[in-house]
Amino acid sequence: MELDLQLYSVRTDLALEAKEMAQGPQKTPIPGVNEEVEEADGIKVTRLAVANDAGSQAIGRAIGNYVTLEVPALRGGDTGLQQKVSVVFAREFEHFMDRIGIDRNSSVLIVGLGNWNVTPDSLGPLVVENSLITRQFYELVPDQVSPGYRNVSAIAPGVLGLTGIESSEVVQGIIDRTKPDVIIAIDALASRSLERINTTIQIADIGIHPGSGIGNKRRGLTKEILGIPCIAIGVPTVCYASTIVNNVLEMMSRHFGQAGAGATQTKEIMGMLDDISEHERLSLVKEVLEPLGHDLIVTPKEIDEFIEEIANIVASGLNAALHEAVDPGNVGAYTH
């Protein structure tokens, strides 16, 4: 028998995961990728800057800024923690906009990508529903808008299968008409590991690239295409069955190692599955699953509740970050 080990790319929409995979278990620093980590109250914030082409190629991500919030306990349903994450997200998002030079008075179009009929893909539309929209006042009664607010509009453009129109076409049409200064695009993502689902939020200034997110966008939302900056906010809500298996095999390998089993013993237990690289292992798993049509995309059973909680966190955080008059401690009042 000969193993046909095609090199599947390990699918992830998270720069942090891409970086970790590039680093390998030794966590070797990567030239051209700067990293800053801060952790408090169970919330880990990682600020990555992919500074040059070398860094970009090493981790397979565009040059740009990436902020990731990791909150493993977020799936516990603790409303106090949710509130905290929302406040930290607001702060990080505000700093992020400052850092990349978005003016505090710039007008914003929030784009909620995804399919509202598919619960794990409904994050974007849900955030749009809970966002504080003000553009109509700037249009109709511009002299009556209180200070502390910003011009914000929002759209959930739907998905190709529902509308027959690429979401990027809908967004471009609206940009042409309404001339916002910056786009904030919200999208549900696929993760490489089950534990990240609904516990991680990524902010990036590289926009949305084709093929990313759940719905497999065929065209992107980037500064090159749109002509204005596009900040992407993403939360992993699904993963492939194959990546779960691969992920667990990796955990097993690590587990038996830590449990004191020598390399020989771990190999005895797991055979080649312990030895080979992550890419090769995933190839093996996919080789088995795909022909049977069993490489399903899955989501946790509790997705209805998770998606509502995380959408509230993101919308509350955005409302506080975008409008100075909205108090980060009281952001909840503006969402359903």
Place this chain on the structure above:
Amino acid sequence: MELDLQLYSVRTDLALEAKEMAQGPQKTPIPGVNEEVEEADGIKVTRLAVANDAGSQAIGRAIGNYVTLEVPALRGGDTGLQQKVSVVFAREFEHFMDRIGIDRNSSVLIVGLGNWNVTPDSLGPLVVENSLITRQFYELVPDQVSPGYRNVSAIAPGVLGLTGIESSEVVQGIIDRTKPDVIIAIDALASRSLERINTTIQIADIGIHPGSGIGNKRRGLTKEILGIPCIAIGVPTVCYASTIVNNVLEMMSRHFGQAGAGATQTKEIMGMLDDISEHERLSLVKEVLEPLGHDLIVTPKEIDEFIEEIANIVASGLNAALHEAVDPGNVGAYTH
């Protein structure tokens, strides 16, 4: 005391109601307004053509074609009748497009106006959800589209309060990008009388005019604005408390008359309310209700079920009318 009888216009979005009001109880024919009535199986179809300025001014409607389906029994929840109405609607809509010169191969953008969070205003978005969308196939695999289908896309642009953007701006942006040949806009309407709610469907080739429909659009969707024809499909789903009262007073007046009460006796019962014109009576009612903020817009208690049924009828009919390959007898299979 002096009655301050301002001349409120009796609000209706239906050409048929406008015509009936202009005709008065004597049903005088109106020059410049041609009418064709057909009735079968409890479905009354009225085809109005407002042919010239005289007709237009007489009934306060733009020059154009108006087809109205009236089905008083539709509120009974009879699925057999619903199926029939859907078939008649499909036939009428197809003829309507032929009559106004829409080519059978022209591409269509369906626009579902209204607010999906407000049940009586959710007709448009619901029809969009149940429409058979094909544009993506024409874009991606044009040579694989079976004959008998037409290029159809669809969008529910939301309402100003939710998006900060006029729905007409969203639609215009999408038209600029996707270049459809014709717009079909679906909208929930306000009716002058309670009995029309969810029992009447209007097709018109005059587009959507500012201030029509439930959500009080500030800009219209018309050929003048969009550059392409816009067919409007409307269903009354709400009415004002004042119009209910006015409507009932009219029914009382008619009722006592028919019951054999002479003019004197009816006047005895109803005073001036019997005498005065409809406009004056409505003014009186509004004079009382509006200062108290009590001229509420109301909808029948069973609106959730009604709106779903009528949206299915319209979507099924549209699918059959737009795609030759869709059998009008089997239209239900394409909707939820």
Place this chain on the structure above:
Amino acid sequence: MELDLQLYSVRTDLALEAKEMAQGPQKTPIPGVNEEVEEADGIKVTRLAVANDAGSQAIGRAIGNYVTLEVPALRGGDTGLQQKVSVVFAREFEHFMDRIGIDRNSSVLIVGLGNWNVTPDSLGPLVVENSLITRQFYELVPDQVSPGYRNVSAIAPGVLGLTGIESSEVVQGIIDRTKPDVIIAIDALASRSLERINTTIQIADIGIHPGSGIGNKRRGLTKEILGIPCIAIGVPTVCYASTIVNNVLEMMSRHFGQAGAGATQTKEIMGMLDDISEHERLSLVKEVLEPLGHDLIVTPKEIDEFIEEIANIVASGLNAALHEAVDPGNVGAYTH
């Protein structure tokens, strides 16, 4: 012509309305009905006690206690006011339970009457969804329940058309099994006047009587039937078209009177409609509407939002009133 003035009863589920109608425009006090009114912050609280048979017969209500909160501004969507109403409701409900002798440790079964598929009838099920349920902890880990909580369970029994079972039968079956000390039944009501819809909350210790509420219960939930006290909480969410008309005619009569028109002039305007009693006028209106099947039950267009707000107010108030550990100022945290 002879008017066939049957004496229809003016349908209302509110004791306050029944009392006002019995009092007439002169607001004559009614022997056997004691009243206490308190008003602050736009919230009017009326505490009625129907003390004896005379009072009961005069207003057509059972002997018992009735507390009504009236908040005309509640339809404005002001979240601050909603919070206040919730706190006042919690206080009144707590006092109400004390007054009628419900022990602070008594176990409670909350019953959410109504049909979750019919928005204006979904108040009960929505309150159940947002109630803080604890009985499972008392059953499974009784020694670990923190002080400050009470044993609370909840059920939405559905309606006869959906389940084939009277909601009272479902409730009695559950009472037999779980032995709660007291029932709190939530129900959407029909109102006599449009302005009360979603602005009034009634608490009463007389349970739910057959034919009350929207869904026309055929059997009641009363202490006589259940063997334990049943407190009813009701909010008007619909009214009949006929009562709207009647209500407006009354307002017109009052309006022209106040506007300085003498009795003669008002009669000139409104004919007999001014003269006759409320019962007679309503009979007239119904005589016209009912044969046509047009005496629809209607609800405001914005019912989706209203019902969610009022369900939150009631659930938040109940949670604070039932569990000492729940802070009335922070009740929102326990509801969706």
Place this chain on the structure above:
Amino acid sequence: MELDLQLYSVRTDLALEAKEMAQGPQKTPIPGVNEEVEEADGIKVTRLAVANDAGSQAIGRAIGNYVTLEVPALRGGDTGLQQKVSVVFAREFEHFMDRIGIDRNSSVLIVGLGNWNVTPDSLGPLVVENSLITRQFYELVPDQVSPGYRNVSAIAPGVLGLTGIESSEVVQGIIDRTKPDVIIAIDALASRSLERINTTIQIADIGIHPGSGIGNKRRGLTKEILGIPCIAIGVPTVCYASTIVNNVLEMMSRHFGQAGAGATQTKEIMGMLDDISEHERLSLVKEVLEPLGHDLIVTPKEIDEFIEEIANIVASGLNAALHEAVDPGNVGAYTH
């Protein structure tokens, strides 16, 4: 290192899976378990009868009858196939009731177990919503019920966390009051393998046992407890991450074997994971996942659509099987 191989039981709610596991790869027949298989149109029907204690112990299932429909293509969204499955299900269910001696006139209470707020657990409540309910007519107008119908009522009792009451207590209370002849309980199940999710329907006459289904019922619904027969209908809608991994490892083991790799080579690739029994392998996987809280229960991303389709199939089938007057070819008309 010493592997602490606790013998976890491989969790499955399907008798067919339990039998297959007991049989092992050699598919040895099991004494006391009779099997009948029929396959047509891509629908495989397996009728298992666990005839005696030996059979019962061998597969770890109660003595009784089990019918399983397996339709691998069901996830494809083909409405024609769905219709066919519904017809086959109706036929099998009718025969099943005959075989176990349920009279054609016996009255039925349908119990929809599960949590309507958790999509993959909402099968039971959805089937209840779409069932044809008639008991109210037998109670109110018994002499007017057309022949060909049966006395059917239905309840969705909710889950312990929402109501504070065990669903079995709610059901028992209702049985005491309404005295049905037989219970049909619908429940969403956990599966051992990802491919069964939403493609398999099980009918069994052994009722619902504690700990089965998604929500981990603590008390069962069986003839012993209820006093009347309870037929259970179950559909797997979730599985554990650990069972996915285990399932895939098994597939890998089989795959490499079939691919011509000798036992030695397969062992080289998979180490002990190939060698050990299914129980031991699952133990290994759980040993790794559980301490990290990562043995999540997952469901396919498309669960919203799947659950609606399968609920329609089951409800349509039940309606046709329970009411002779309902035509199995036209069952769809009775569901939403």
